[in-house]
Amino acid sequence: MAARSLPRAPCDEPEGVEPRFGIERRLFIKIAAALTAAMGLPKSAQGAVAGALQTARRPSVIWLQFQECTGCTESLLRAEHPTLEKLILELISLDYHETLMAAAGHQAEAARKSAMAENKGKYILVVEGAIPTKENGVFCKIGGRTAIDLVKETAADAAAVIAIGSCASWGGMPSTTPNPTGASSLQEILGKPVVSIPGCPPNPYNFLTTVVHFLTFGRLPELDKKGRPKFAYGRLIHENCERRAHFDAGRFAIQFGDDGHRQGWCLYKLGCKGPETYANCPQILFGDAGVGTWPVGIGHPCIGCTEKGIGFEKPIHALAELLTVTPPTQFARPAEEQGKGISLASAAAVAAVAGVAVGIGAKVASNLGKHDDQDAAAEAKRDEKNPG
Amino acid sequence: MSASSHAPDQHHGAAPVGGKIWNGFTASLGILIFIMVAVLAMRFLRGLGAVTNMNDGYPWGLWIAYDVVVGSALAAGGFTVAFITYIVNRGEYHPIVRPALLAAMFGYIQAALSVMFDIGRYWEMWHMFWPKYAQVNSVLFEVALCIGTYTMVLMIEFSPVVLEKLGWHRPLKILNKLLFFFVGFGVLLPTMHQSSLGSLLIVLGPQVNPLYQTTMLPLLFLTSCIGMGLAAVVFEGTVSSLAFQRPLEKELLGKLMSVGLWFMAIFLLLRFSDLAYRGALPLAFKPTFVAGWFWFENVLFALPLILIGSPKSRGKRKRLFLAACSMALAGVFYRFGGYLVAYDTGAGWHYFPSVGEIAVTVGLIAFEILAIIIAIRMLPVLPAAGGEKPVVARSSLAARGRVD
Numbered sequence: 081m082a083a084r085s086l087p088r089a090p091c092d093e094p095e096g097v098e099p100r101f102g103i104e105r106r107l108f109i110k111i112a113a114a115l116t117a118a119m120g121l122p123k124s125a126q127g128a129v130a131g132a133l134q135t136a137r138r139p140s141v142i143w144l145q146f147q148e149c150t151g152c153t154e155s156l157l158r159a160e161h162p163t164l165e166k167l168i169l170e171l172i173s174l175d176y177h178e179t180l181m182a183a184a185g186h187q188a189e190a191a192r193k194s195a196m197a198e199n200k201g202k203y204i205l206v207v208e209g210a211i212p213t214k215e216n217g218v219f220c221k222i223g224g225r226t227a228i229d230l231v232k233e234t235a236a237d238a239a240a241v242i243a244i245g246s247c248a249s250w251g252g253m254p255s256t257t258p259n260p261t262g263a264s265s266l267q268e269i270l271g272k273p274v275v276s277i278p279g280c281p282p283n284p285y286n287f288l289t290t291v292v293h294f295l296t297f298g299r300l301p302e303l304d305k306k307g308r309p310k311f312a313y314g315r316l317i318h319e320n321c322e323r324r325a326h327f328d329a330g331r332f333a334i335q336f337g338d339d340g341h342r343q344g345w346c347l348y349k350l351g352c353k354g355p356e357t358y359a360n361c362p363q364i365l366f367g368d369a370g371v372g373t374w375p376v377g378i379g380h381p382c383i384g385c386t387e388k389g390i391g392f393e394k395p396i397h398a399l400a401e402l403l404t405v406t407p408p409t410q411f412a413r414p415a416e417e418q419g420k421g422i423s424l425a426s427a428a429a430v431a432a433v434a435g436v437a438v439g440i441g442a443k444v445a446s447n448l449g450k451h452d453d454q455d456a457a458a459e460a461k462r463d464e465k466n467p468g
Numbered sequence: 469m470s471a472s473s474h475a476p477d478q479h480h481g482a483a484p485v486g487g488k489i490w491n492g493f494t495a496s497l498g499i500l501i502f503i504m505v506a507v508l509a510m511r512f513l514r515g516l517g518a519v520t521n522m523n524d525g526y527p528w529g530l531w532i533a534y535d536v537v538v539g540s541a542l543a544a545g546g547f548t549v550a551f552i553t554y555i556v557n558r559g560e561y562h563p564i565v566r567p568a569l570l571a572a573m574f575g576y577i578q579a580a581l582s583v584m585f586d587i588g589r590y591w592e593m594w595h596m597f598w599p600k601y602a603q604v605n606s607v608l609f610e611v612a613l614c615i616g617t618y619t620m621v622l623m624i625e626f627s628p629v630v631l632e633k634l635g636w637h638r639p640l641k642i643l644n645k646l647l648f649f650f651v652g653f654g655v656l657l658p659t660m661h662q663s664s665l666g667s668l669l670i671v672l673g674p675q676v677n678p679l680y681q682t683t684m685l686p687l688l689f690l691t692s693c694i695g696m697g698l699a700a701v702v703f704e705g706t707v708s709s710l711a712f713q714r715p716l717e718k719e720l721l722g723k724l725m726s727v728g729l730w731f732m733a734i735f736l737l738l739r740f741s742d743l744a745y746r747g748a749l750p751l752a753f754k755p756t757f758v759a760g761w762f763w764f765e766n767v768l769f770a771l772p773l774i775l776i777g778s779p780k781s782r783g784k785r786k787r788l789f790l791a792a793c794s795m796a797l798a799g800v801f802y803r804f805g806g807y808l809v810a811y812d813t814g815a816g817w818h819y820f821p822s823v824g825e826i827a828v829t830v831g832l833i834a835f836e837i838l839a840i841i842i843a844i845r846m847l848p849v850l851p852a853a854g855g856e857k858p859v860v861a862r863s864s865l866a867a868r869g870r871v872d
Contacts, residue, residue, distance in 0.1 A: 419523040419818040426521075429826040441793055447710060448785035455785075 097134060101170050108133075118289045118364065119301060120311045132296035133171065139295070140195050140203040142234055143177040146220045146227040147254040147263055148209025152245040153179050155281035168288055171295065172204070178222075189223045196237060204294070205238035207231060207266045210247040210254040214262030231269055240300060241274040243267065243307070244287055249276035250306070250388035257393065267307060275300055276307040278359075280385035280392075285364050286312040308358070308386075316404060317354035317382055320362040323347065336379075347376060351397035353384030355404070482566055483852035484633070485712045485845050494841060497834040504831020507824045508585060516588055519824040525817025526808075528586075530825045533807040535582030535832055537665050538800050539575050540615060540658075541689075544697025545704075546572020546622060547658040552727070554651050561724075563717055563851040567708065568701045569626050570849050574836045575700075576619040582832060583612070607667045614661035621654045629847050662693045669806050677758050677810035678748040684738060685806070691735045692769075696799035698728040699772075702792040704840075706785065714850055722782035728795055729776070732769050739766075761801070761809045768798035 097108040112130035116123070145153075156168060174180060175195035176188070183191050195203060212219035217226035235241050243266040246252035254263035267274050277287050290309050293301045301309040318324065326332070326346035333341035334349055341350075348355065354376060361382070366374035375382050381397070384390030390400075511519040522529040549568040553561040587593055595601035596612050603609050625647070631640040666689030669676050682688070702721045709716040743749045752759050772791040776782045808819065821829075844850055 417517075417523050418816045419526055420521050420820065420822075421818045422820040423822070425823045426820055426826060429823050430821075433826065433830060444707060444710065445786050445789055448706065448789050451716075452784050452786050 100134075101166055103166070115285075115289050115292050118285060118311060118360075119293055125296075129292060129296050133292065138171060138173045139239070140175050140199040141172045141177075141206060142175055142192055142195055142203055142238075143206045143208065144227075144231060144234060145178050146207070146209035146211050146231075146248075147261065148245065148247050148252075150179055150208075151281040152208045153177070156284045156287070168284070168291075171288075171291065175203075186223075192234070196234065200237045202239050203237070204291070205231075205234050205241045206244055207241070207248045208244050210251050210263035210265065211269050212254075212261035213264050213269075214260070219261040228269055231266065235270055240294060241266065241270065242287075242290065243274050243276045243278075245282055246278045246280045246385050246391060249278035249308070249386075252278075252280065253392045273303070273307045275303060275309065277312070278308060278386040282386075283312075283361070283364055283366060286360070304358075306388075312360045313358045313386065315358065315360070317357050317359055317361055317376070318404070320360075321354050321376060322362060323376060333379075341379060344379075347379070347381040348400065350381045351395070351399060352376060352381035353387070353390050353394065353400045354382045355400045355402045356390060357382055357384040357387045357400075359386045481852050482563075482629075482848035482850060484848055485714075485850055487712075487845055489842055489845055494838055497838040497841075500827075500831050500834035501838065502831075504828050504835070507827045507831070510824070511585060511828075512590070516586075519822065519828075521819055521822040521825065523817065523819065525813040526811070526819035528807060529819060530808075530821035530829055531582045531586045533804055534800075534829050536579045536586075536615075537803045537807060539582070539832075540579045540665070541662060541693040541696045541799055541803065542700045542796060543572040543575025543579070544658055544662060544693040545701035546575075546625075546697070547655050548694050548697045548727075549701060549724075550625070550651055551655045552724075554648075555655060561720060564701060564705060564720060564724075566626075566629060566849045567704060567844075569622065570629075570840060570843055571700060571704050572697075573619070573622040573626050574839050576615065576622055577839075578832050578836050579615060580619050582828075583615075585828065607664055607671055611661050611664045611668065614657050614664065618654065618657040618661065621650050621657060624650045625654055629849060633847050658693075659690060663687065663690045665689050665803075666806075669811075672811065675811055675813050676806065677751070677812065678746070679743070679751050679758060679762050680806045680810040682742050682746060682748075684742045688735060688738060688742075688802075691731045691738065692799045692802055695728040695731040695735065695795050698724045698731075699792040699795035699799075702728075702788060703796060706789050706792070708844060708850065712844065712850065716785060717851075718783065718785060718788070722776075722779075722788060725772070725776055725782060725788060725791060725795075726779075728792075729773055732772055732795060732798070736766065736769055758805075758810050761805050765798055765801045765805055768794050768801060771798075 097103065097105055101108060103111075109126075109130060112133055113123075113126050116126045116129045119125075119129075121129070143153075176192040178188065181188060181191065209220075211217070211227045211231060213228065217228040220227040222230060243249045247254055247263070248266045250265045251259075251263050251268075254261065255265075265276075267276065275290060277290060279286070286309065289311065290301055293299075293309075301311055304310050304313060306313075318327070321327075323344060323346045326344070327348055331340060331345040332349040333345045333347055335341065336350065341347075346352070361374045362376070365372075365377070372378070383392075383396055384394065384400070385392070507519055516522060520529055520531075545568040549561060549565055552558050553565050584590055584593060596609065597616070624643075628640055628643060628647070631637075631643065663686035666685035666687070669681065669685050670683060672681075674681070702725055705721055706716060708714065740749075743752070752762055771794040775787050775791040775794065776784075781787050
């Protein structure tokens with residue numbers, strides 16, 4: 081739709097897209113428009129994006145996998161649009177990817193080495209999976225070398241480093257307490273901020289959009305404090321959730337399959353972590369798997385997979401913290417708090433009150449004791465004067 | 469009929485103590501009241517949740533357990549002393565009727581105020597008294613109506629003191645003729661709601677620990693509140709005699725305490741025979757917090773019997789005072805025990821009063837003390853000191869004219 085009104089600038093003449101990407105020109109333009117919108121860029125940037133998609137030199141990408149389930153790769157390849165993975169694979173030159181490459185053993189290692197040498201300072205390093213650190217990282221080895229070794233070596237000459245998925249972004253599921261392998265994020269291993277695309281799995285569009293931004297503008301998109309692109313992780317799921325109106329009105333599903341659940345009410349009380357999770361799932365959905373298909377859309381509470389300390393760490397049905405808005409006090413509270421135990425301040429207050437009371441009581445008692453003594457003395461005197 | 473015809477119990481004329489109201493102590497009370505007002509402003513603007521730790525599992529917190537249940541029980545001295553003086557007809561207790569009524573009045577005002585703080589939708593409070601909305605099958609309704617009525621009765625009972633001060637003799641005369649009715653009513657009402665405060669716990673059923681949960685609760689609450697009320701009268705009498713340098717009515721207070729002792733003994737007998745009858749006694753020997761609390765209470769209930777069991781020991785001011793403290797605290801802990809400690813609404817629910825709640829309770833107590841100090845200084849409440857001529861000697865609180 082958007083493509084029809086697109087002005088034809090010389091650079092956005094997408095002549096060669098059909099043979100190259102195997103998709104219609106119109107669809108290609110649509111995807112370019114979608115990517116532009118996802119980056120939060122104005123419509124006028126569509127031309128630049130489409131142009132970059134066609135003309136930019138395909139960057140070499142080295143894709144390392146450590147403590148992971150290959151879910152990130154799978155979600156890229158099994159996206160609903162058959163074109164997306166094609167687009168990704170056509171846009172980049174994937175020189176090393178253990179799942180996808182035909183090479184094995186020494187041949188594979190050689191591919192990585194040669195890609196690094198040929199594109200020194202220009203290649204993109206993508207890391208999938210957490211990196212174990214305990215016992216010097218022996219829990220994950222490739223070609224006899226630890227993950228720590230490999231990632232440090234490969235990252236040294238990379239133009240950009242991207243952590244894909246929650247494991248590489250913040251440790252993910254492998255780092256869940258008690259974290260026996262000392263699974264750590266890419267950022268922790270390299271000791272410097274890297275672009276992180278958390279999610280379990282992350283939406284392939286978020287990855288693709290980040291790459292396209294790099295191709296179009298020669299730099300990475302704006303990032304938040306945790307290294308996540310702001311265009312994708314700038315807002316809470318809660319803010320754009322399709323069930324938000326039910327939250328505001330105090331209509332909650334209490335159990336799976338109850339009336340509220342069937343009617344699509346808010347899942348907060350089932351433990352939805354939307355109110356404390358930053359991700360664009362409500363806008364672009366979860367795995368690019370079709371209309372309405374994201375966890376909250378199909379009736380399961382968000383588990384907060386993009387957030388460290390929430391996904392895999394907080395129990396799925398534990399209540400989320402409300403980070404931004406809370407309903408007005410006139411409304412029923414979304415969840416009944418179960419009350420707080422004793423606090424230092426209240427214990428101190430009780431102790432102070434008790435102390436003052438006991439102090440006054442003791443003072444009065446001792447005062448009365450003196451009066452008693454006076455009485456006794458007076459009585460004794462009287463007895464002396466009038467014996468018998 | 470006229471006051472002068474009852475000279476024997478008239479020699480204790482009451483007089484205002486006078487003196488300056490503001491000093492360091494009363495100013496500190498003022499500060500505590502100010503803190504309470506600030507917390508309450510938050511409570512009324514932003515709701516109960518903003519200030520208190522109360523929740524759906526513990527909808528009754530400190531304000532109900534202390535200010536209403538304990539506060540009104542400590543104020544039970546009003547009706548007990550009135551009963552002893554006017555119905556059992558012991559004129560000798562006359563000098564302590566006014567202080568007892570004064571303390572009772574402010575005790576009940578405190579209870580009524582804190583109910584207002586505690587009700588979530590306070591703007592609908594009037595529904596309670598509106599026949600169309602009243603829930604007549606509720607224990608709380610009985611308590612609310614009864615406490616509300618009794619607070620008004622207490623004010624009427626105490627009003628002769630104010631009328632004397634103002635010198636309004638005609639209304640005073642009319643009131644004195646009607647007062648017998650209010651005194652009678654004022655003895656009946658507290659027995660009703662003090663026992664109902666126990667019934668409230670029965671309604672909570674198995675959420676209250678079996679050590680406390682029994683159908684005897686109304687009787688246990690009534691007997692313990694009589695002891696508490698008498699102990700509070702003795703406490704206040706002792707402290708005010710020290711504070712205002714008035715002679716201590718030692719013999720009188722000793723006699724009151726011996727009445728209280730009977731009720732302590734009855735309470736303990738009732739409590740333990742009931743526990744044994746229900747087979748709940750073994751629970752007291754389990755190493756739980758509730759059991760520990762239970763024994764602590766019982767020690768406090770029994771302590772007065774040891775401290776002032778003999779008539780000679782009742783002549784000692786210090787022992788009398790300590791026994792009164794123990795007797796009052798026993799009831800206080802018993803009520804906290806039933807309403808908060810032994811009350812367990814299920815896994816996950818917690819309650820401990822927040823600093824704000826404690827501040828309000830402390831502020832209300834400060835308000836009560838300050839009001840009593842001001843009243844004692846300005847109104848003829850305490851018996852006139854020594855040979856001093858009382859301001860108005862002859863007209864005292866006085867259903868006596870009729871009841872005698």
